[in-house]
Amino acid sequence: MEQLLHYVWRHKLFPLRELTTTDGLNVEVIEPGLHNRNAGPDFFNAKVRIGGVLWIGNVEVHDRSSDWYLHRHHTDDAYNNVVLHVVGEADSDVETATGKTLPQLVLPVPEVVNSNYESLLKSDDNPPCSHFIKELSPLMVHSWMSALQTERLEQKTKAIEQRLKASKGSWDDAYFVTLARSYGFGVNSDTFERWAATIPLHSVDHHRDNLFQIEAIFLGQAGLLELDTIPQQYHQAAVSEGYLGRLQQEYRYLAHKFSFTPIDGKEWRFLRLRPQNFPYIRISQLAQLYYDRHTSLASLLDCSTVEQAQELLSTHATPYWQEHYVFGSKSQKSEKRLSAHSLQLILINTVVPMLFAYGRYKGDSRFEDRAFEFLEDLKPEDNNIVRLWKRNGIDAVNAGDTQALIQLHTKYCNNKDCLRCRIGYEYLSSGFKRKRPQALVPPTVSMLADELGNENNDK
Numbered sequence: 001m002e003q004l005l006h007y008v009w010r011h012k013l014f015p016l017r018e019l020t021t022t023d024g025l026n027v028e029v030i031e032p033g034l035h036n037r038n039a040g041p042d043f044f045n046a047k048v049r050i051g052g053v054l055w056i057g058n059v060e061v062h063d064r065s066s067d068w069y070l071h072r073h074h075t076d077d078a079y080n081n082v083v084l085h086v087v088g089e090a091d092s093d094v095e096t097a098t099g100k101t102l103p104q105l106v107l108p109v110p111e112v113v114n115s116n117y118e119s120l121l122k123s124d125d126n127p128p129c130s131h132f133i134k135e136l137s138p139l140m141v142h143s144w145m146s147a148l149q150t151e152r153l154e155q156k157t158k159a160i161e162q163r164l165k166a167s168k169g170s171w172d173d174a175y176f177v178t179l180a181r182s183y184g185f186g187v188n189s190d191t192f193e194r195w196a197a198t199i200p201l202h203s204v205d206h207h208r209d210n211l212f213q214i215e216a217i218f219l220g221q222a223g224l225l226e227l228d229t230i231p232q233q234y235h236q237a238a239v240s241e242g243y244l245g246r247l248q249q250e251y252r253y254l255a256h257k258f259s260f261t262p263i264d265g266k267e268w269r270f271l272r273l274r275p276q277n278f279p280y281i282r283i284s285q286l287a288q289l290y291y292d293r294h295t296s297l298a299s300l301l302d303c304s305t306v307e308q309a310q311e312l313l314s315t316h317a318t319p320y321w322q323e324h325y326v327f328g329s330k331s332q333k334s335e336k337r338l339s340a341h342s343l344q345l346i347l348i349n350t351v352v353p354m355l356f357a358y359g360r361y362k363g364d365s366r367f368e369d370r371a372f373e374f375l376e377d378l379k380p381e382d383n384n385i386v387r388l389w390k391r392n393g394i395d396a397v398n399a400g401d402t403q404a405l406i407q408l409h410t411k412y413c414n415n416k417d418c419l420r421c422r423i424g425y426e427y428l429s430s431g432f433k434r435k436r437p438q439a440l441v442p443p444t445v446s447m448l449a450d451e452l453g454n455e456n457n458d459k
Helices: 002-010 111-122 138-166 171-182 189-197 201-207 211-221 232-241 243-258 279-291 297-301 306-313 340-362 365-377 384-391 399-413 422-428 430-435 445-451
Strands: 026-031 043-050 053-064 082-089 104-106 324-326
Touching: 002 053, 002 082, 002 111, 043 082, 111 422, 138 171, 138 340, 138 365, 138 399, 138 422, 171 189, 171 201, 171 279, 171 297, 171 340, 189 279, 201 211, 211 243, 211 279, 232 243, 279 324, 297 306, 297 340, 306 340, 306 365, 340 365, 340 399, 365 399, 384 399, 422 430
Parallel strands: 053 082, 082 104
Antiparallel strands: 026 043, 043 053
16 A cells, blocks of 8 residues: 555654665665655655665655556656655566666565554544553653644634635635634534625625614525525414514615625524524624624734633624524523533634634734634533543543544544554554664654645555
């Protein structure tokens, strides 16, 4: 498997015997090179001594030598600086576009590494390495979780950058879409994002002092003012109350004025939702927050503590929805405030990523640092993933830890991507360390960064 060959080469998990090329020249690997996650050779700037001659250049790794031709490297000038072709099986000679024949090294995967890898792939445990976790050093776990925390923020930053692009560079619009997505709390997150993207805030701003008009725009754009989106048993009451009709009339006027196009109201999910999570309630809370002028990025950037951010984003339902969960269905009057739990999730999934993304975009480390500080100050999340890791010996002390564990579980464990995981590294090389400790090179900072990238094995 090519991925495993990449792994063995990157970490120098070499056999006890001397390495030689297919034509008998001794090979000494001084530096395996920097792993390339983009187009081009697999490793840049490797240092290898072949037949006593020091070569500095690139290294390409394949399962079989013939893959060189299968991937058309012999016609690509980007591969002319390859100094060594590392393969699992040498089934042909290879040449560069300049006609140079490359030395080839058949690199066997150590049996203990291969065995450990197979055991992870075949394991039904969740996570696959659960039996090994308690052997890990606290320092190693801490360093890996710190890297995972950053990786998760960078992943969310990419999503924010896409929203920023779609918003034609408006950070306020990108922030509002990100905030709205959080109000979906998983079940309706995608729909909330699509809904928010249809709302031109520069148009809504003309009516910012009128809560009723804001609510009409928000619910109208959500497609939730149509009678067929309301359970039939409430139709008569919804019509007789009059509030739905007033909202419909106001939305028709504003939609004509600003050329609004709503989403399909049937996209929203209500099944198995608690009433406080109904889209009506969440949208009314967002309408109130927008009316209070608490949805601008500038206001968020002024918050230097978690407490200030919590106060900024604390909100409640608009007056009608304090007595309803659905049009036409009266409920006991309540402000329906955003719960402490919901507010914490919004801070984790909106505030922290926005601070980090904005800091990266502006080159201002203050906001990046603040994002990490907020994660440290927020309590750990309580969900199935966090409880799973706690049962396996890794306990979270703050929200930064839980975000790291969620990233580990969703991006590594679920995909059994053990070759890019630091825990996987420790397990795969554990038997190899005991057999030949001098041959193992501890992961460098560059290796750690490399493990956070995507494999690029089909170049």
